Amino acid sequence: MATACGGAEEEWNLRWGLTYLKLEEAGRQKLLPKRGEPLDRAALQEAAVDAEILLRAIEVRKSELHQLALLKAEPLLAKLDEDLPTTTEKNGRNAAECWVDLTDYLRRLVLLFSPDPIETDSRGHADLTVVLDRLAGFSTQTGVKEWTALSVQIRSAYELAQHTGWYAMDSGPNVYASYGDEFARYRVQAGRKASQLARASAYLAPEAELAPAAAIRLDRYDPARSDFRASAIVGVFIGIAVTVALWLLDVSAYAWEIWGYTALVVLLPVVAGCAIAMRHARRE
DSSP: OHHHHOSOHHHHHHHHHHHHHHHHHTTOGGGSOOOSSOOOHHHHHHHHHHHHHHHHHHHHHHHHHHHHHHHHHHHHHHHHHTTOOOSSOOOOSSHHHHTHHHHHHHHHHHHHHOOSOOOBOTTSOBOHHHHHHHHHTHHHHHSOTHHHHHHHHHHHHHHHHTTSSEEEEEETTEEEEEEOOOOHHHHHHHHHHHHHHHHHHOOOOTTOOOOOOOOOOHHHHSOBHHHHHHHHHHHHHHHHHHHHHHHHHTOOHHHHHHHHHHIIIIIHHHHHHHHHHHHHSBOO
């Protein structure tokens, strides 16, 4: 066994001793092969204790190595996490365009563990299904089995997203299909789960480097927090300016009533919507 599978002969003897004792204690005598020499039970008991000590030492060492690997990987993973998908609904012609944020995040994550290149188009965008195939392989590469489950879940959600979110747009004499993003929050959850599994895996490629992000028209695709902040400030300024102007002009009660309804129905929802969107928009 030592020759065929590797390892020291003494280690296999310890394993045999543990196995023999467990089979004997379970009453499975028929499974025990007959040996020419009688077994020394005291020696087997001692071997069992030694084996338990060895296994504990191995587990401690594995934990120490994992912590060292994580310390080395954390700066790159933390930098990558700055580009985690946001909950802002994205603008795109179809599901693939709206999923660019998660696709690119996972592409760059895969390249940290396995530097084999991933094919991209002229704008640096990869095919999500190709990235997921690589991601599923991490279960074998890293020993963290959850990678396969995550890959399957993301693929199922993406296939669903390709069929939902479509609606008809009426533009005068023409009617055309448009797409509305409905999976922004799911992409955030998937990205965070991948980030957690990356830390559980920890062992990056020896010369791991963070690949540059793909070119994305962020102002249209995922507006920045400052855009919503500026819109909210403009809305508040308009409200204050109109109120002061009406007060200086000493308008009638009817004019005040019209302005009140306008502010309540139009201006206030816009300002409130921008304030809420600021919480979820991407950082700059």
